[in-house]
Amino acid sequence: MSKARASLSRTALVHAALIAYTLVAVFPVFLTIINSFKNRNAIFRNPMQLPTPSTFDLVGYQTVLGQGDFAVYFQNSLIVTVVSIALVLLFGAMAAFALSEYRFRGNTLMGLYLALGIMIPIRLGTVAILQGMVATGLVNTLTALILVYTAQGLPLAVFILSEFMRTVSDDLKNAGRIDGLSEYAIFFRLVLPLVRPAMATVAVFTMIPIWNDLWFPLILAPSEATKTVTLGSQIFIGQFVTNWNAVLAALSLAILPVLVLYLAFSRQLIRGITSGAVK
Amino acid sequence: MGSLQLKSVRKSFGPVDVLKGIDLDVKDGEFVIFVGPSGCGKSTLLRIIAGLEDATSGNILIDGAEVSAVPPAKRGIAMVFQSYALYPHLSVKDNMGLGLKQAGTPKAQIEERTKKASAMLSLEKYLDRRPAELSGGQRQRVAIGRAIVREPKLFLFDEPLSNLDAALRVNTRLEIARLHRELKATMIYVTHDQVEAMTLADKIVVLDGGVIQQVGSPMELYNRPANLFVAGFIGSPAMNFIDAARLGRSDAATIGIRPEHMSLSREAGEWRGTIVHVEHLGADTIVYLDSEKTGLLTARLFGEHHYEADEIVYATPNSGQLHRFNANGEAIL
Numbered sequence: 001m002s003k004a005r006a007s008l009s010r011t012a013l014v015h016a017a018l019i020a021y022t023l024v025a026v027f028p029v030f031l032t033i034i035n036s037f038k039n040r041n042a043i044f045r046n047p048m049q050l051p052t053p054s055t056f057d058l059v060g061y062q063t064v065l066g067q068g069d070f071a072v073y074f075q076n077s078l079i080v081t082v083v084s085i086a087l088v089l090l091f092g093a094m095a096a097f098a099l100s101e102y103r104f105r106g107n108t109l110m111g112l113y114l115a116l117g118i119m120i121p122i123r124l125g126t127v128a129i130l131q132g133m134v135a136t137g138l139v140n141t142l143t144a145l146i147l148v149y150t151a152q153g154l155p156l157a158v159f160i161l162s163e164f165m166r167t168v169s170d171d172l173k174n175a176g177r178i179d180g181l182s183e184y185a186i187f188f189r190l191v192l193p194l195v196r197p198a199m200a201t202v203a204v205f206t207m208i209p210i211w212n213d214l215w216f217p218l219i220l221a222p223s224e225a226t227k228t229v230t231l232g233s234q235i236f237i238g239q240f241v242t243n244w245n246a247v248l249a250a251l252s253l254a255i256l257p258v259l260v261l262y263l264a265f266s267r268q269l270i271r272g273i274t275s276g277a278v279k
Numbered sequence: 280m281g282s283l284q285l286k287s288v289r290k291s292f293g294p295v296d297v298l299k300g301i302d303l304d305v306k307d308g309e310f311v312i313f314v315g316p317s318g319c320g321k322s323t324l325l326r327i328i329a330g331l332e333d334a335t336s337g338n339i340l341i342d343g344a345e346v347s348a349v350p351p352a353k354r355g356i357a358m359v360f361q362s363y364a365l366y367p368h369l370s371v372k373d374n375m376g377l378g379l380k381q382a383g384t385p386k387a388q389i390e391e392r393t394k395k396a397s398a399m400l401s402l403e404k405y406l407d408r409r410p411a412e413l414s415g416g417q418r419q420r421v422a423i424g425r426a427i428v429r430e431p432k433l434f435l436f437d438e439p440l441s442n443l444d445a446a447l448r449v450n451t452r453l454e455i456a457r458l459h460r461e462l463k464a465t466m467i468y469v470t471h472d473q474v475e476a477m478t479l480a481d482k483i484v485v486l487d488g489g490v491i492q493q494v495g496s497p498m499e500l501y502n503r504p505a506n507l508f509v510a511g512f513i514g515s516p517a518m519n520f521i522d523a524a525r526l527g528r529s530d531a532a533t534i535g536i537r538p539e540h541m542s543l544s545r546e547a548g549e550w551r552g553t554i555v556h557v558e559h560l561g562a563d564t565i566v567y568l569d570s571e572k573t574g575l576l577t578a579r580l581f582g583e584h585h586y587e588a589d590e591i592v593y594a595t596p597n598s599g600q601l602h603r604f605n606a607n608g609e610a611i612l
Binding site for chain 2: 124169171172174176177178179180182189190193194
């Protein structure tokens with residue numbers, strides 16, 4: 001903000017609001033992480049207290065890592081998330097390019113049809129999806145999850161990316177055509193690098209729901225070999241007894257990969273979110 | 280090498296006819312400029328020649344060969360765009376070489392041609408820079424260089440100077456004129472700026488409403504405009520049009536006189552009027568006056584003249600330089 005327009009009280013108010021929001025947003029994560037390092041009694045007696053020498057305990061992590069399967073769960077989650085994001089970005093961008101670049105009959109209708117998925121939750125079709133997966137023998141495979149998540153992520157991806165692709169200069173694409181680039185080369189080499197911020201935005205918006213999803217892993221791939229982290233953590237939550245140490249440790253660990261992916265995308269993400277607004 | 284024929288080229292977007300039958304012959308080595316107001320179809324015509332847009336009907340022949348079904352890269356053309364359209368992730372050198380690389384030209388030859396073009400445009404210092412690190416004028420020179428290295432039969436320019444500021448525009452205009460002399464290539468250039476058209480062209484094509492209004496050399500268009508549109512479009516300030524009936528003439532419907540073909544006097548003259556506004560430009564003085572007989576008139580006087588608003592003056596047209604138009608707006612010669 002420029003000096004001329006800033007007043008101390010206004011700046012203070014803005015910062016107070018931002019700090020308050022940050023606290024609200026970060027607090028649950030903070031609570032999860034500090035409690036994952038405490039013993040069971042300390043979690044219940046003083047949930048707000050930081051771990052002290054007397055309450056510090058790694059039993060949660062020992063349980064989780066000692067379980068052995070957790071590495072597999074992590075691997076499953078990562079495979080499903082990364083492959084789904086890659087497919088969503090690839091197909092979403094291709095569909096968006098076609099919608100924004102080519103004039104054809106039914107273009108608008110097709111765009112609306114592809115965007116419909118934003119408004120209708122994919123979970124409504126769970127029964128049909130399950131029947132389909134059973135019929136094709138894909139139950140208890142990661143492929144099933146990847147297919148469903150790709151379908152789930154595409155509508156938003158097409159919607160956001162086609163808006164961005166309209167902003168890529170026509171002259172640039174035409175220059176490519178005159179220089180003899182194929183339509184694929186124009187798409188991959190000219191257009192995609194220019195919409196990278198939008199791609200990062202889509203990647204983050206797609207990634208979080210997939211990583212956190214419990215519904216589809218539970219229904220489509222609950223086998224030991226295909227469990228995801230979110231589903232794997234559920235074994236510590238029982239009907240009568242819950243192993244809170246382990247649950248908190250598992251959740252803390254589950255944050256890490258998302259955090260890494262997020263940091264990888266975030267620089268582009270901020271540009272992606274603001275570029276539409278400020279320009 | 281480098282002639283172009285258009286035979287009754289038409290283009291419609293749905294129910295809208297943008298081009299209504301364009302016939303044109305461009306000879307080898309000519310500098311042809313399409314000029315017209317925005318929306319007249321000149322850019323669409325250029326894009327059809329480039330192959331970026333399909334004509335609804337008609338034939339396009341480059342060097343006598345029909346190219347309607349030939350993709351842009353194989354037509355032997357190169358195009359310079361208004362927005363430069365440089366590849367942002369490639370260096371200046373790669374920007375210029377990409378077209379040749381796609382066509383499978385040997386590396387040494389690409390190198391040599393890039394070198395030659397960048398020398399011509401004094402771009403040698405910038406060969407390794409990205410477009411983002413260049414100024415607007417330099418970017419446009421790179422875009423022109425990218426066209427030169429292809430050694431095309433036809434150069435197509437789509438309003439290449441519109442994004443440049445006034446001083447740079449003059450420089451780049453001179454540069455394009457010099458390139459045309461040196462390369463002796465056929466160039467087709469689209470602009471809405473009649474000064475560019477008058478200064479660069481061998482032949483101007485005036486378009487309006489999707490129809491060619493007149494084709495001719497700059498001076499032909501200036502001295503013998505074929506109709507009211509061309510008369511009003513070419514020349515600045517625009518020609519004065521006077522209803523012939525108000526002057527009591529029956530040999531025409533409209534009389535046209537260019538502002539620079541009139542003289543003003545405080546004492547006596549043909550049309551008496553009151554000065555509305557005076558613009559002093561140094562090299563010339565432009566006087567707007569309201570005359571009972573003719574309506575609003577513009578007069579352009581060379582050098583400095585001290586007229587002021589609300590003065591009564593007399594305007595006299597130079598007798599040999601009146602233009603006459605019939606009721607359909609066509610010139611009577």
